[in-house]
Amino acid sequence: MKKYLNNIITSLICFLFVILLNFALPRMLPGNPIAYLSGFAEEEMTSVQIEYYRNALHLDDSLPEQFIHYLRSLTDGTLGYSFKKKANVSDLIGEKVIVTLQITLPAVILSTFLGLVWGMASGYRKDSSFDKTSTTGLIILNAAPSFLLALVLVILFGFHWKILPYKGLSSSSMVPGKPGFVTDRILHLLLPVMTLVLAMLPSRYLLMRSSVRAATNERYILYAKQRGLSDRKIKYHYILRNIAQPFISMVGMSVSMCIGGSLVIENIFSINGMGKLLSDAVYTLDYPLMQGILFVTTGICVLSIIFTDITCILADPRVRYMERGQEA
Amino acid sequence: MTRDRIALLVFGCFPLAFFMVMAFFPGIFTSYGLKDMNKPWLTPSADHILGTNSLGYDIFTELVYGAKETLLIGLASSLFMLALGAMIGMLSTLPGLPGILFNGLINVFMLLPHLITLIVISAFIGHSAAELIILIALFGWVGTARNVRARVIHLNSQPFIESCTIQGFSRIHVIFHHILPNLYDLLLFRFLLGVNSCIMMESTLSFLGIGDVYTPTWGTMVNLAYKRGAFMRRAYNYLPPPGVCIMLLSLSFYFISMAVEARREQIDL
Numbered sequence: 358m359k360k361y362l363n364n365i366i367t368s369l370i371c372f373l374f375v376i377l378l379n380f381a382l383p384r385m386l387p388g389n390p391i392a393y394l395s396g397f398a399e400e401e402m403t404s405v406q407i408e409y410y411r412n413a414l415h416l417d418d419s420l421p422e423q424f425i426h427y428l429r430s431l432t433d434g435t436l437g438y439s440f441k442k443k444a445n446v447s448d449l450i451g452e453k454v455i456v457t458l459q460i461t462l463p464a465v466i467l468s469t470f471l472g473l474v475w476g477m478a479s480g481y482r483k484d485s486s487f488d489k490t491s492t493t494g495l496i497i498l499n500a501a502p503s504f505l506l507a508l509v510l511v512i513l514f515g516f517h518w519k520i521l522p523y524k525g526l527s528s529s530s531m532v533p534g535k536p537g538f539v540t541d542r543i544l545h546l547l548l549p550v551m552t553l554v555l556a557m558l559p560s561r562y563l564l565m566r567s568s569v570r571a572a573t574n575e576r577y578i579l580y581a582k583q584r585g586l587s588d589r590k591i592k593y594h595y596i597l598r599n600i601a602q603p604f605i606s607m608v609g610m611s612v613s614m615c616i617g618g619s620l621v622i623e624n625i626f627s628i629n630g631m632g633k634l635l636s637d638a639v640y641t642l643d644y645p646l647m648q649g650i651l652f653v654t655t656g657i658c659v660l661s662i663i664f665t666d667i668t669c670i671l672a673d674p675r676v677r678y679m680e681r682g683q684e685a
Numbered sequence: 686m687t688r689d690r691i692a693l694l695v696f697g698c699f700p701l702a703f704f705m706v707m708a709f710f711p712g713i714f715t716s717y718g719l720k721d722m723n724k725p726w727l728t729p730s731a732d733h734i735l736g737t738n739s740l741g742y743d744i745f746t747e748l749v750y751g752a753k754e755t756l757l758i759g760l761a762s763s764l765f766m767l768a769l770g771a772m773i774g775m776l777s778t779l780p781g782l783p784g785i786l787f788n789g790l791i792n793v794f795m796l797l798p799h800l801i802t803l804i805v806i807s808a809f810i811g812h813s814a815a816e817l818i819i820l821i822a823l824f825g826w827v828g829t830a831r832n833v834r835a836r837v838i839h840l841n842s843q844p845f846i847e848s849c850t851i852q853g854f855s856r857i858h859v860i861f862h863h864i865l866p867n868l869y870d871l872l873l874f875r876f877l878l879g880v881n882s883c884i885m886m887e888s889t890l891s892f893l894g895i896g897d898v899y900t901p902t903w904g905t906m907v908n909l910a911y912k913r914g915a916f917m918r919r920a921y922n923y924l925p926p927p928g929v930c931i932m933l934l935s936l937s938f939y940f941i942s943m944a945v946e947a948r949r950e951q952i953d954l
Contacts, residue, residue: 364792371796374797375802378806382805382809393809497936500881501932502888504928505931508925516919610796613798616798620800636894639893644809651798658796658797
């Protein structure tokens with residue numbers, strides 16, 4: 358229990374670290390913070406404008422006061438103001454997060470499930486030809502950068518066989534409310550999700566396989582086999598329960614990797630999500646927007662880590678029973 | 686040396702040697718210069734193995750010259766990352782508050798969303814090749830630090846370290862003469878894996894347009910190919926080759942690291 362609590366505390370510290378980083382970056386770097394915080398070049402601004410931004414950004418106050426203003430902007434639901442796009446950062450991000458989550462969530466779930474079942478099968482029948490071929494294949498897949506995977510999938514499914522759409526999230530004629538909107542959306546999501554699953558799968562498979570391999574040397578497996586239990590029962594009732602914890606933790610941590618991967622994928626499939634927003638922000642030097650995106654993604658990652666830690670607590674009987682023992 | 690290990694080494698070293706030669710002697714592979722103009726969008730032929738791009742540059746030549754930059758960034762940032770990881774890993778085993786603080790640092794960096802943090806910071810600081818090398822290393826040392834920490838904790842409990850302490854050797858002496866030599870194979874393994882992850886990180890950043898355009902790596906090549914419309918023109922000779930090269934290079938480092946790992950298991954440290 359203490360271990361998980363520590364984890365949760367660390368993730369909160371991580372969150373704080375990002376907040377501090379966001380606050381410090383524009384203020385500590387050489388150059389005028391006005392340029393960083395507004396996103397406009399200093400030379401192009403009139404003195405009136407500079408005065409306006411100086412006031413709007415509270416740059417005349419002392420650092421602690423500025424920090425309080427910054428914290429307030431995080432808690433009042435705006436996450437700051439993008440002067441380039443003339444909108445609150447939270448409004449800009451809000452609609453895009455849902456798009457990105459539509460790609461990442463199915464990918465996380467699918468790759469976890471596949472990695473678990475496949476890794477279990479290979480690890481349990483260790484050094485069989487099935488194990489060897491799938492491990493070699495997945496190691497090679499692991500080395501492929503995600504943009505290469507996306508390109509190959511688009512070339513195969515989009516250009517060559519022409520069976521799946523590879524651009525955007527909906528066909529241009531589709532609007533919500535039209536029949537077939539959901540089917541259309543799912544068809545459009547297939548390729549991006551597939552790319553992300555292929556990118557995430559190898560690490561999960563390899564972790565699962567190596568822990569199952571180690572577990573099969575344990576005596577309780579030998580005993581279970583002697584009792585004549587079915588392979589299925591041994592795999593999912595005996596091994597899985599013992600090795601679930603590192604796997605679940607890893608899934609929680611990989612959410613951040615998954616969001617990172619979706620940045621690349623959104624660029625290739627021209628999907629208008631967070632990745633697109635971030636590239637736009639980088640190209641137009643919209644610093645407040647970038648900081649907002651960093652804040653939101655860290656938030657999502659921290660939430661997913663807390664969620665998986667709670668899952669670990671619920672899944673691990675050792676932790677549960679210890680709690681009860683202490684209460685009694 | 687088992688047969689598996691030799692196979693791994695051969696599979697690993699062969700592509701690596703090939704890319705190394707490419708990096709040091711690009712002239713062997715191609716007779717064109719980087720900026721030699723030809724007709725744009727030529728398809729592959731005997732004259733141009735991979736055809737030409739939108740500006741008429743020979744794609745294969747770009748690929749050959751990209752090997753050096755890619756390897757340079759990968760090796761340099763991995764070396765830097767290794768030093769950082771080893772240092773912080775050892776510091777985190779200190780007794781008392783400093784140890785707890787450094788261990789906390791490791792845990793915090795493990796949870797950060799690396800790619801996005803890197804993108805945001807490089808947008809603030811800039812993204813020349815040197816800055817990229819440092820930034821990638823600054824956000825990649827966590828795995829090394831964790832491994833080093835585990836190993837140092839294990840070593841500290843060993844009798845030979847204990848007897849050193851009893852004989853009155855200073856901690857500094859013990860670290861440099863007894864602990865570091867025992868970390869050698871672990872560091873080698875992490876270095877090879879690190880090159881792999883640095884190359885991946887760099888190519889992803891370059892693909893997203895956050896790379897140094899003056900020292901074009903393979904990732905930058907894909908990004909430029911994408912921007913110049915190779916995707917819509919279905920120029921299969923332009924987009925995938927740099928990606929495949931990245932994959933081969935990263936595989937070769939992975940195989941060599943597996944061979945190192947196999948030796949470690951045999952010695953059973």
